[in-house]
Amino acid sequence: MCGLIALWDQTTPLEDATLDAGLAALRERGPDGDGRWVTQERDAAVGHTRLAVVDVAGGAQPLFSEDGAVVAALNGELYGADALRDALRARGHALRTRCDAELLVHLYEDHGPALVERLSGEFAFVLYDRRKRLLMGARDPDGVRPLLLARRGPRVLMASTARALFAMGMPARWDERALAQSAALQYPPPGATLFAGVAPVPAGGAVFVDARGVRVVPPARRARELTQPSARREGREPTAALRVALDDAVRARVPDEVSFACALSGGLDSSAVLALVTRQRGTAPPAFTVRFDGDLHCEWELAAETARVLGAPHHEVRLGDTELAELLSAAARAGEGSAINAHLVGKWALAREVARAGHKVLLSGEGADEVTFGYAHFLMDAGFHPTGAQRATASGAMLTGVGSEAARGGANGIDAGTGAALPHFVEAKLALGARLHALGAFGSFDDNARAAVGALAGVVSASMGPDADAADPPHAASAAINARLERSRAWWRASAFERYILGTLGDAVELAHGVEGRPPFLDREVQRESARFSPLSFMRGGVEKQALRDALAGLLPEANLARRKQPFLASPMLLRERPGRLFDLAHATLTGARAPGFVNRAAVGERLEQLRAAPLAERREWEAPLMWLLTTALLERELLQ
Numbered sequence: 068m069c070g071l072i073a074l075w076d077q078t079t080p081l082e083d084a085t086l087d088a089g090l091a092a093l094r095e096r097g098p099d100g101d102g103r104w105v106t107q108e109r110d111a112a113v114g115h116t117r118l119a120v121v122d123v124a125g126g127a128q129p130l131f132s133e134d135g136a137v138v139a140a141l142n143g144e145l146y147g148a149d150a151l152r153d154a155l156r157a158r159g160h161a162l163r164t165r166c167d168a169e170l171l172v173h174l175y176e177d178h179g180p181a182l183v184e185r186l187s188g189e190f191a192f193v194l195y196d197r198r199k200r201l202l203m204g205a206r207d208p209d210g211v212r213p214l215l216l217a218r219r220g221p222r223v224l225m226a227s228t229a230r231a232l233f234a235m236g237m238p239a240r241w242d243e244r245a246l247a248q249s250a251a252l253q254y255p256p257p258g259a260t261l262f263a264g265v266a267p268v269p270a271g272g273a274v275f276v277d278a279r280g281v282r283v284v285p286p287a288r289r290a291r292e293l294t295q296p297s298a299r300r301e302g303r304e305p306t307a308a309l310r311v312a313l314d315d316a317v318r319a320r321v322p323d324e325v326s327f328a329c330a331l332s333g334g335l336d337s338s339a340v341l342a343l344v345t346r347q348r349g350t351a352p353p354a355f356t357v358r359f360d361g362d363l364h365c366e367w368e369l370a371a372e373t374a375r376v377l378g379a380p381h382h383e384v385r386l387g388d389t390e391l392a393e394l395l396s397a398a399a400r401a402g403e404g405s406a407i408n409a410h411l412v413g414k415w416a417l418a419r420e421v422a423r424a425g426h427k428v429l430l431s432g433e434g435a436d437e438v439t440f441g442y443a444h445f446l447m448d449a450g451f452h453p454t455g456a457q458r459a460t461a462s463g464a465m466l467t468g469v470g471s472e473a474a475r476g477g478a479n480g481i482d483a484g485t486g487a488a489l490p491h492f493v494e495a496k497l498a499l500g501a502r503l504h505a506l507g508a509f510g511s512f513d514d515n516a517r518a519a520v521g522a523l524a525g526v527v528s529a530s531m532g533p534d535a536d537a538a539d540p541p542h543a544a545s546a547a548i549n550a551r552l553e554r555s556r557a558w559w560r561a562s563a564f565e566r567y568i569l570g571t572l573g574d575a576v577e578l579a580h581g582v583e584g585r586p587p588f589l590d591r592e593v594q595r596e597s598a599r600f601s602p603l604s605f606m607r608g609g610v611e612k613q614a615l616r617d618a619l620a621g622l623l624p625e626a627n628l629a630r631r632k633q634p635f636l637a638s639p640m641l642l643r644e645r646p647g648r649l650f651d652l653a654h655a656t657l658t659g660a661r662a663p664g665f666v667n668r669a670a671v672g673e674r675l676e677q678l679r680a681a682p683l684a685e686r687r688e689w690e691a692p693l694m695w696l697l698t699t700a701l702l703e704r705e706l707l708q
Contacts, residue, residue, distance in 0.1 A: 069128070069142045070096035070116040070578075071214065072231055073193035075202045075276045076222040080109035085235050090114050092234035093227060096142075096578040104129045104138050104195075111202055113193050115140035118581050120427055121148075123324050126166030133161050136197045137175050141168035142227055143190035143212040144585070146319045151185070168192070183273065187591050191268075193225055202276040208286060209434070209589050210270025210565040213574055216283070217265045223276050228575070229262050229403050230706065237264060239707045246665065246699075248522070249405060250507060251500035251515035252493070253695065254566045257526040261404065261702075270565050285529065309596040310618040316590030317343040320430055327428035328353040328421050329379070332635065333369030335612060336432025336441075338627045339619050340587055342377055344430065346622070351379035355421055355429075357413040359637040360387035366633070369626060376624055384420045386413060391640055392648035399698045400705035401579035404571035406698040407464055407499070407691035409637040409649070415576040422580040433573065434588040437564050438597045439615045440552060440605040441632050447491040448555045449548050449602070451609035454631055461634055463688035467495045481516050490555035492563070493520065502692040506670050527557045545603055552602035641693055642678050642686035650675070653697045656704075663700045671696065 070093025074081050090101045097116025105112040115128040121144065129140040145151070145167040152162060152170065160173045171192055174182035180203060189211035194203045204225050206214050217224045217237045226232045233239040245259040255261055258269075268274050271286030303311070317340055321327060329341045331354035345351040356370040367383065374381035386394075391409045398415035399406065421429050436442050443453035444465050453466065462468045481489070481497060489497075497516055504512040531554070577584045587593065600614045607613040611632050619628065641649050656662065658672040671693070678686050 069118050069140070070094075070227045070231065071140055071142050071191060071193050071225065072112075072114040072227075072235070073140075073195070073202055073204060073225040074112045074222065074235070075110065077110050077278065078221045081105060081112050086112055086114055088234040089226060089231045090116055092231040095581060096227060098581045100127060102128050102140075104131075106195075106197070111195055111200070113138055113140050113195055118427060118578075118583060120144070120322055120325050120583060121167055122165035125164045126168065128166070128168050130164065130166060130169045130172060132172040132176055137172040137194065138197070139168060139171040139175070139192055139194040141166075141171060141190060141192045142214075143188060143207065144320075144583070145170060145186055145188040145190060146590075147187050180273065180275070189585065189589065191227070200277055203273060204268055205273040206268050206270050208271035208591075209560075209569065210267075211569050211574065211584075211586065211589065213570060214268040215260065215265055216268055216274055216281075218281065219264070223281055225268070225274070227578075229260065229265050230400075232265055233706065241703070241707065244518075247509040247515045248519040250503045250509040250665075250695075251497065251512060252519040252523070252562070253405070253407065253496045253499060254562045255404075256519055256522040257561065258522075261699075305596065305599045306614065306618045308599070309593070309615070310622075312590065312592040312596040313339070313587060313618070314343055314347070316587035316593050317430070318347055319590070320428075320585040320587050321348070322428045325427040326425055327430060328355055328424065328426040330354075330417060330429055330431040331356050331370045331374060331379070331381070332432070333366040333371075333373055333627070334432070334630055334633065335616065335619065335623070335627055336435035336588065338373050338432075338623050339435075340430050340432050341373070341379060342622050343587075345377045345379065351377045352430075353382060353424065353426070354379040355382045355384060355417055355424075357417050357635075358383050358385045359409070359413065359640070360385065361640065361643065362638045369630065373624065373627060382420060382424065384413070384417050386416055386637075388640055388643065388647040388649050390416070391637070392652045395649070395652065395698065396701045396705060397579075398576060399701040402571040402575045402698075403702070403706070404567065404575070405695045405702065406567075406571060407695050409640050409694065410635050411572060411576070411698065413635065413637060414572045415579060418577040418580045418582045418584075421582050427581065428583050428585060429577065430585050430587065432588060433568065433584070433586040434564075435612070435615070436632065437556065437560060438588050438594055439612045440556065440602050441612045441615075442492070442559075442634070443611070443632060444490070444492040444495065444559075445552060445555060445602075446606060446609065446611055448551055449606050451606060457631065457633065459684070459687070460636055462684070463495075463499065464636065464691045465492055465495055465634060467491070467498050468684070468688050481513070481520055487554070488551075489520070490558045492555070493523075493558060499691050499695075502689065503695060505667075506674060506692060506696060507665050507667055509665060523558060523562055526561050527554070530561065531557050545601075549602045556602075639683070639686045639690040641690055641697070642681075646679060653693060656700050657693075657696055661704075663703050666696060666700060 072089040093116040099117045099119040101116045103114040129138045148167045155173045191206045191212035191214040240263045242263040245255045248256045273284045275282045354374045358367045394412045398412045443457040604614045658668045
């Protein structure tokens with residue numbers, strides 16, 4: 068894991084001070100050194116800050132082709148590197164290091180921009196072709212690793228974080244349109260961030276910069292790629308094939324040269340990763356669990372028992388109201404996005420403790436719920452009912468409330484423009500957005516919501532095909548439900564998963580401490596094997612992830628196998644029965660003289676006072692919009708002032 072910058076400017080020579088500032092802003096992502104390369108004409112540059120995980124002694128970047136004509140820098144990891152390395156040597160290439168970044172330059176020599184089709188892993192990279200005077204950037208298909216694009220006049224900039232772009236001269240200000248649409252649907256619209264002039268390179272896509280201009284190439288259709296049959300597992304029973312694929316994915320992500328740990332919640336996914344590592348190595352790695360004080364659905368006891376059974380050294384990352392208030396600003400700065408819960412601090416603090424213990428890599432169960440339809444809102448889309456605990460935890464954030472104004476929803480009259488029903492989680496986000504607009508100054512909720520939903524629907528249709536948002540087909544009921552679930556997952560992936568879970572709550576806060584997160588469930592083969600099951604196969608009997616539970620039988624204790632999905636959410640710490648430090652921070656930040664212009668100070672103050680004595684269910688309904696406002700206000704203070 069590392070930090071990247073790349074610049075292109077044919078009018079003004081690139082300044083050393085600009086490169087220095089960009090690399091300095093990425094130091095936390097790459098604390099083990101930095102490197103840069105600039106053309107003789109000083110019209111293009113590639114820079115890199117390094118977290119040394121592979122070829123620790125010899126893998127400093129950027130790296131070059133044999134003749135120096137191609138230069139590249141990589142953030143993340145490429146898997147299957149040994150096979151690629153052998154094939155390159157067989158074609159006559161001379162490799163000087165074991166660093167997987169060196170594979171990029173030789174693959175580009177052989178295949179040009181199509182090299183990305185031969186890569187497997189979680190990655191973002193920048194590459195410069197001196198002969199063609201072409202700058203290229205690309206990301207992995209899931210968008211695990213970030214790469215941002217900005218233009219300031221004739222200058223084109225790329226970087227791993229918005230902070231680095233700001234350091235290199237990009238003005239730091241809100242994108243007012245994106246902010247307003249985020250207030251309606253929680254996440255920035257596709258192709259935008261919260262910051263003016265700063266856009267993400269599409270997950271699975273690429274960007275090319277040369278004398279002809281800037282060309283952003285979208286990814287190929289995701290659904291088609293994931294349904295390609297896995298040749299090396301043909302003939303194997305699907306449940307066994309999924310288990311083997313996951314076992315291989317975990318093995319590939321265990322580092323050879325540096326210390327690593329596992330994130331452990333006690334749930335199915337993270338427990339499976341820890342158990343597979345332990346079985347492969349014969350000894351369990353350290354495991355780290357976040358424990359929120361006052362959590363009504365505390366995972367600590369099950370996580371501790373899982374660690375005990377597997378023999379893993381277990382570390383508690385305990386966070387109470389005081390710690391959440393003290394750390395929220397730093398977490399918001401690192402995440403570069405709005406958060407709806409104190410889980411942002413939980414992820415940030417977990418990575419900090421992993422780094423303090425001397426580990427550079429963190430294996431997690433992230434992505435399992437996306438691959439195997441694990442969330443309660445998918446159950447709702449299929450016509451099943453979540454448990455009472457699932458409703459209580461996710462109400463107001465991922466599920467619409469019951470018996471409250473959220474049940475009537477902010478979704479009335481808003482659709483994807485195709486006649487298809489919106490996924491349940493989108494209805495929940497619109498209900499959240501209606502509350503946010505009641506507390507802020509974002510303009511018309513209806514206008515913002517329609518724009519946000521329409522933009523997201525367009526991206527989903529492009530990724531899945533023209534029928535992605537069509538009304539459910541009029542054939543067998545199960546086929547209709549499966550189609551609805553695939554569509555719902557595509558909406559979730561394009562918004563919540565890429566922009567929030569992998570971004571704000573993932574790479575951004577992990578790399579704030581120089582920790583590389585690795586998610587085995589997002590391995591390409593795991594996703595292909597999962598795609599052999601119908602969505603309803605994962606919901607047998609109205610219980611989520613059933614096909615995965617079958618695949619993991621015999622690996623985990625029964626308590627883990629039977630545990631129902633609970634999202635990683637803190638209890639409503641902002642609105643506890645006895646308001647504490649976090650409540651005080653929200654009150655001071657959102658109602659004081661320095662409150663941002665997008666906050667309606669009077670409305671927030673009135674709502675906070677009403678909620679002091681409100682029932683827990685009502686406080687849960689307002690936790691998400693108030694935390695969104697608070698973290699966005701702190702982000703303005705940390706990055707834009």
